[in-house]
Amino acid sequence: MPLHLHGPVLDGSGDDEPRDLYVTADGLVSTEPVADADRVDGWILPGLVDAHCHVGIGPDGPVELEEARTQGHTDAASGALLLRDCGAPIDTRPLDDDPAMPEIVRAGRHLARPKRYIRGLPIDADEPEDLPRLVAEQAARNPWVKLVGDWIDRDAGDLTPLWPDDVLRAAMDAAHAHGARVTAHVFGEHALPGLIGAGIDCIEHGTGLTDDTIALMVEHGTALVPTLINVENFPSFADAAGEKFPAYGAHMRELYARSRQTVAAAIDAGIPVYAGTDAGGGIRHGRIVDEIAALGEVGLGTERALAAASSAARAWLGRPGLEAGAPADVVVVPEDPRTDTSALRRPVAVLRRGRAL
Missing domain, CATH: 2.30.40.10 (Urease, subunit C, domain 1)
Structure with missing residues (x-):
């Protein structure tokens, strides 16, 4: 009508x-x-944008297609009509004909190293040098590629980078040759210089940003999706580490304690910031308004936070308003x-x- x-x-x-x-x-x-x-x-307003979510992941890992449909319907009902799906273990393209589903901009599957991400979600590179090939395969099918930049190393007992710098540079070149952009999950400090210096397009979470890596992001024009409502889970991640990984637990608590100050510094530096909830990754779907409010409170201001979840995010993702x-x-x-x-x-x-x- x-x-x-x-x-x-x-x-x-x-x-x-x-x-x-x-x-x-x-x-x-x-x-x-x-x-x-x-x-x-x-x-x-233009339809809202959740620039970091996972249609196809539930609390216990991959879900069936009909559950993924329900997730998308929940996001759409909240006003999030455009999603950047930052890694999904199932193919959700059959849902695109559903008129009640949001539009999904996909990043394919997470790319990680063996035992360095959540079981059942990523494609594992047996050797680091496999990454450019895997990136090219994902980039041939998707406008984005999602890397796991850091994750707990059980031998080291803390967050460590997954990829050497030369491999990252080759991986970025492979994605960009296909016209795709690359983003990475990064909680800590140490993976950031290599990823940003290699020309990555976006950083997810970014709780380990420092003055130096913020300056590097400004130099390279790298965007940030801080997923503030999911960062609220960091204390529970630390608690789950228990006595087995005390260094990791302490690190996660320290990252959480300064997370809002970190994101505020990135905003002040002029880094493009967009709203993403990490729905499916420990956050229920349909919470984009909560992330908008959190971004406004942390220093973006309500008007810019709305744009980060609507007009500005749509332009960034190449979608009309x-x-x-x-x-x-x-x-x-x-x-x-x-x-x-x-x-x-x-x-x-x-x-x-x-x-x-």
Whole structure:
């Protein structure tokens, strides 16, 4: 059914004056009036973006396709209509025809070393030198590739890097030759210089950033998705290490203690920051509003946090916003969400390709 949307449009233009947008019968945005359109009033945003989630992973590892569908439906209902899936052990492409699913920008499967990530999730490189080949295989099928940059080394008893610098440089070259971008899971400090220096496009979590690696990210134009609501799990990760890995436990607690200061420093330095929840990786799906609020509180401010989960994130991922002819992925809320992010929890309408969810 055609719709007439009226109200301020938070699309990054900076114009708060009420505007009129229309949704055509075939689910596209129009700036021209559409006949027989039902009117919807409110604050209008492009569909929200969760730039770090895992459709296909549950608390116990890989899930069946129908559970992955439920995960996607939950995200869409929360307003997250575009997901960057940062590693999934199952192929979720069969879900793309489901009109209630968000659009998914995929990173294929995690790439790791044996026994250096969560069992059942990654493709393991038997030798570090296998990484460029594995990256090329993932990049041939996906616009992103996901590396595990660090993880607990049970021999060392703490976080250590997985890859030598020369292998990382070859891996980045392999991905970029296919037109794909690369991101990496990194909790600690030591993997960051090699990844950033090799030309990685994004860092996930980034709790180990220092002044030096923040400066390196600025130099290379590297983005950050800090997943603040998942960082809240670090104390429980430390507790789970128990007496077996005391150095790891202490390290995780220290990273947690300074995490907000770390992300604030990255923001102050001008690093592009985007909103991601890590849903499926210890966080339930549908919590994008919580991450927006956390980013606003840590120093991004509510307006920039909203952009980090909508217009700016869409541009970063190469997806349209609310321009004429774009798919009508839209969230309409009753009050200005820059004043109170809780307005995002009370949507007047959530539209996926013009279809009300």
